[in-house]
Amino acid sequence: MSKLTQTGPLINLHQRNSIQEIQVHRHEPIIPPPGSRRKRLGMQVLNGLARLELLLMKDDLLADGRAEKTRTALASEIERTLTSITAALSLHFESQEVSLKKYMQDMSLVTVFPLSAKRAAANNAAPASKDIHSHFHQMNLTNQLVSIALQLQNDLRLTNHKYMAHQLALLYIGGMYLKYKSRVESRFDDVKALTNSAEEPLLSMELTQWLRSLTTDIVTEALFISRPLPTQSSGLIKFLDKLKEPNAED
CATH class of the missing domain: 1.10.287 (Helix Hairpins)
Incomplete structure (x- = not known):
């Protein structure tokens, strides 16, 4: 007997599970609320x-x-x-x-x-600090700050920390919160000296832990704690809040 009659088809055209389930919308209004x-x-x-x-x-x-x-x-x-x-x-x-x-x-x-x-x-x-341009400016600064901090955290996993001092300097001038500047200043010289000491330098465990703690605090501050972004975006927040309010005229 030929092997062609003993093997299954390459594609089964009659599989019922190939038919997608029909979506039911009977509980949704015909006219949007x-x-x-x-x-x-x-x-x-x-x-x-x-x-x-x-x-x-x-x-x-x-x-x-x-x-x-x-x-x-x-x-x-x-x-x-x-x-x-x-x-x-x-x-x-x-x-x-x-x-x-x-x-x-x-x-x-x-x-x-x-x-x-x-x-x-x-x-x-209204003051110009609350217009859409100020909102986007603050958003850009916050995004830049968070991006550099997260990049530093990722680079700590590398076996070559040659450019850590340069990245730390970018973090320092990239719109960082004032209360973290002193923390950078306290250890920047140590990081710079170590990264200049060899062709493929590696931060010490102490400096690695310090930098990881610093960047974690900055990201947490930027995304979850600080108030500058909501302040700059207060106009948009008021608008969105008004959209949520019930209105009899609608």
Whole structure:
């Protein structure tokens, strides 16, 4: 008897378990609840204002010496973005007249997007330290600090610590919290001397434990304890809190 008749098929085309289970949505509403519509609008407006703020900032920076073609293209892009935001507001609120100015004031977005607020004729008396640019600046500093600290922790596992002093210096000048600067200063010379002592230097157990403890404290402070980031992001936090509030008009 031929072996072809004794062996199984390479692919079984009739396996029932190859059919995916049908997802059941009978408990989900056909029409999304009002709260979700309100949140979707909020995210849509937030995205539009972020784009508008960037365009307006570009418009201010390039105000002098621009070609007519560039000026016209940028103005058109700004108007399209404004039109998109106002159209989303009109579609959501329907018969109610809710302008971009009123929405920004009601949702605490005036401080977050000062250039857009000015364009929408909404007053902006808030400090610049709470606008979207300050938020991203603080986010960037925190990300840089955490990245360097985590890189130092990973490099402690290597058998060559040649560049530890250089990385520690980057950590020191990379927006580190003041209370940790003295800890770096107290042992930096020791780390530098050791890393310059050989072609493939290795930190001592004491310095390794010290550096691991330092970087762990910095990461914990940056991500879980410190308040600078929430302070810089207070405008966005207020906006997100307002999106959670129940609203009868929705």
